[in-house]
Amino acid sequence: MxxxxxxxxxxxxxxxxxxxxxxxxxxxxxxxxxxxxxxxxxxxxxxxxxxxxxxxxxxxxxxxxxGQHYADLFASQFPRWLLNSFYVSGVTAVGTVLMAAAAAYAFSRFRFKGRRGGLTALLIVQMFPQMLAFIAIFLLALALGEIFPGLGIGSHLQLIAIYLGGALGANTFLMYGFFNTIPMDIDEAAKIDGASHAQIFWGIIMRLVTPILAVVGLLSFVSSYGDFILARIILPRTEDYTLAVGLYVWGSDERNAPWGLFAAGAVVAAIPIVLLFMYLQKYIVSGLTAGGVKG
Incomplete structure (x- = not known):
């Protein structure tokens, strides 16, 4: 025993x-x-x-x-920078989702001449670092501002356009893999019922791909919300700064920088991102993994 x-x-x-x-x-x-x-x-x-x-x-x-640092924070230009970041990042996220979804739907559902070449071109363009394009982007923004002043240096619309162009390739590939997981039988059944391509895209497909739309929108919002280099190049005036540029200006003088104010601004700036992740967390895993099932 x-x-x-x-x-x-x-x-x-x-x-x-x-x-x-x-x-x-x-x-x-x-x-x-x-x-x-x-x-x-x-x-x-x-x-x-x-x-x-x-x-x-x-x-x-x-x-x-x-709590004095937080009181001083909202008495400074920080609220304006926060609104500028929300505007630029929000419009960029919505525009990226719409453009990438339309491009991914076309590549996934239609068979046309140059389809494979277009996909390959998007992939090759994304291989080059964005650092190589900063000078070209700046010169292009200067030239474009002479023709369309609203899209020149210092314009939030110019910054949004640059973000949209830079994010199109990678997000199109991400959505393309997800679109391929949706059976073509759904499209064919809708066509038999008399639905047009626009009705299929907006009424059926866009509802089925909600997870990847949330993921692409979230990634686009976060990347533009925290971008510094492009925003610093395009926005020279203090009142037009986004959060990343404004906080950098506060911390540029290491000896006399208001670090308490800087830290308070960093905490407040992180809150929207945390809330956005918490709200969209149910879509993140499914949106990132489902695209690899088929395609």
Whole structure:
């Protein structure tokens, strides 16, 4: 009997070792990664409520509290920069979704001359780094502003147009794979009932591809919301800055920068992105993975 109990305890220990070897270490690794990711966030929040207004004085987290930095934040040009970012990113996200969805629908459903060549061209264009195009974009914006002043340097519409052009290729490929997972039988049944291509696209297909629309819109919004280089090139006036450019100007002078104000602005700027991810999280996994099933 004692021998059976000893064998039973030994089996339990083996199961425990096996669990730690296969599963337990993953929990430890996940906890370490959570701590690693949360510490910078806590540090920035602590700096935003630190009355000293310096980063070196924030080594001890939450040693003092003040809301003055947030009050000063909304008394500055920050609200205007925030609205500019919402406008540019929102219009870019909507435009990217519509353009990429239309292009992906055409490549997925229609068979026309140059279809494969067009897909290949989109893929090749995306291989070149955007850094190579900054000078060309700036010169093009200058030339375009002489013909259409509303699309020149300092125009939010010009910045939106640049974002739309840069995001079209990658997002078209992402949607193209998702569109291919929708059976063609749905289109054929709708055509038999007398539906046009526009009715099929807007009334049927667009409702079935909601996950990928949410993912593309989210990625487009986040990338344009946090972009700095293009926005710095196109928007020279302070009142037209987006958040990334405005916060950079505040932190450009390392010795005299208002770091408390900068940290408060970073916290407020991150809130919309976090809320957007939480609202669209149910679409993110399905939207990113379903496109690889067929295509």
């Amino acid at each position: 004692a021998r059976k109990l000893a064998n039973g305890d030994n089996d339990t220990r083996l199961r425990g070792k096996r669990w730690w070897a296969q599963v337990g270490w993953k929990h430890i690794f996940a906890l370490l990664m959570i701590v690693y990711c949360l510490f910078p966030i806590l540090y920035v929040i602590s700096a935003s409520v630190n009355p000293g207004g310096t980063l070196t004085g924030s080594n001890r987290l939450f040693q003092a509290f003040t």
